[in-house]
Amino acid sequence: MELVLPEDIYVIVNPPEAMRLERAIAMRQDSPLTCVSLVASAPVPDDVLAKAQLLVVEVDPADRASVRRIAQIRSARPRVPVIVALQDANVSVVRTLVRQGVNDVATMPFDLDELSAQLLDLAVQSRADAADHLPLSPLIAVVRSNGGSGATTVATHLASAMGARRGGRGTCLIDLDLQFGNIAAFTAQSGKTSVVDLLEAGSRLDSEFLKSAVIDSGHGFMAICAPEAITPLETVDVDQLLHLLAVARREFECVVLDLPANWTGWTLSAVLAATDIVLICDLSVAGLRQAKRRLDLFDTVGLPRDRLRLVVNRVEKRLFRTIGVEEVRETLGQPVYATLSADPASLGNAQDQGMLAWEINRKSRFGQDIVALAQRLDEARGD
Structure with missing residues (x-):
């Protein structure tokens, strides 16, 4: 069985990286990723939060407003899977983000193949976690x-x-x-x-x-x-x-x-x-x-x-x-x-x-x- 990504995957990154990623996505007609161009300190739009099945969000650890994005997401959508995108993913930062409920970390600039693989793994795990909460029938x-x-x-x-x-x-x-x-x-x-x-x-x-x-x-x-x-x-x-x-x-x-x-x-x-x-x-x-x-x-x-x-x-x-x-x-x-x-x-x-x-x-x-x-x-x- 071929595994496929769900629809409504949003990648929220700074304008230059968004443009670069959009060019890579345009070469793949079947990619479900949607880029949202935002500076790292801007809050995630409410309509994106409402529709997203998976989120990739850029975070600048040195910017408090950027870090608050994670709290914003977790408050609005506590169960939506989140991948944080970092320019420099050091161990200390990753540990802090994981404690805040982040599911995975990706490095920027993105490699679309690697990012797609991470998203697919996360989608499979998310489906399994959701199924585990369903009651068992007779x-x-x-x-x-x-x-x-x-x-x-x-x-x-x-x-x-x-x-x-x-x-x-x-x-x-x-x-x-x-x-x-x-x-x-x-x-x-x-x-x-x-x-x-x-x-x-x-x-x-x-x-x-x-x-x-x-x-x-x-x-x-x-x-x-x-x-x-x-x-x-x-x-x-x-x-x-x-x-x-x-x-x-x-x-x-x-x-x-x-x-x-x-x-x-x-x-x-x-x-x-x-x-x-x-x-x-x-x-x-x-x-x-x-x-x-x-x-x-x-x-x-x-x-x-x-x-x-x-x-x-x-x-x-x-x-x-x-x-x-x-x-x-x-x-x-x-x-x-x-x-x-x-x-x-x-x-x-x-x-x-x-x-x-x-x-x-x-x-x-x-x-x-x-x-x-x-x-x-x-x-x-x-x-």
């Missing part, structure tokens, strides 16, 4: 008890149902099944940038980079897809994953994770970061056995049971069943949070067409159960 991790439990189907439908309950930034579904992820196939969509690209982005990963990877599923939620090529699970860095989740939770009103069947340190870290862990199991003996193993693992790592939402999938509405919902609670020692009806006809037709159950059948029993699950998850948080 993070719902969908966990499968065993392969074939229908967890991806639940994740896609749940993301759509959560998205329908939200305006604004909406819901994002992240496919963390790096080897067998099917979100792109389920939604009949694909993107050029995968979740692995985000995990490998390092310090470049911010809100703008995240948005470059997000695709519109066409089903009421945004999605970040797994890579097309199989990726070794051990290549994921835990810190980078947690950073990705934090960026996504600040960008969207709800984030849903589709996790792989295999357990690693980073998948456990993702679950521990979640506000709700939706554990999908079915009524088979094998499914319940694997669900019990997942619960034991969560207990081992200290995951609070009150964040666990045990959801039984493919429940048939018939009188006689070998295993019932009550037996699930007794076997697993965990209350059943919700049940999802078996609806093979609607789901089969929907998946063949890259659609969701309620888009094929408005009265889909599975779809109605998912909507009820989304509502209960929201109501538990008071949303």
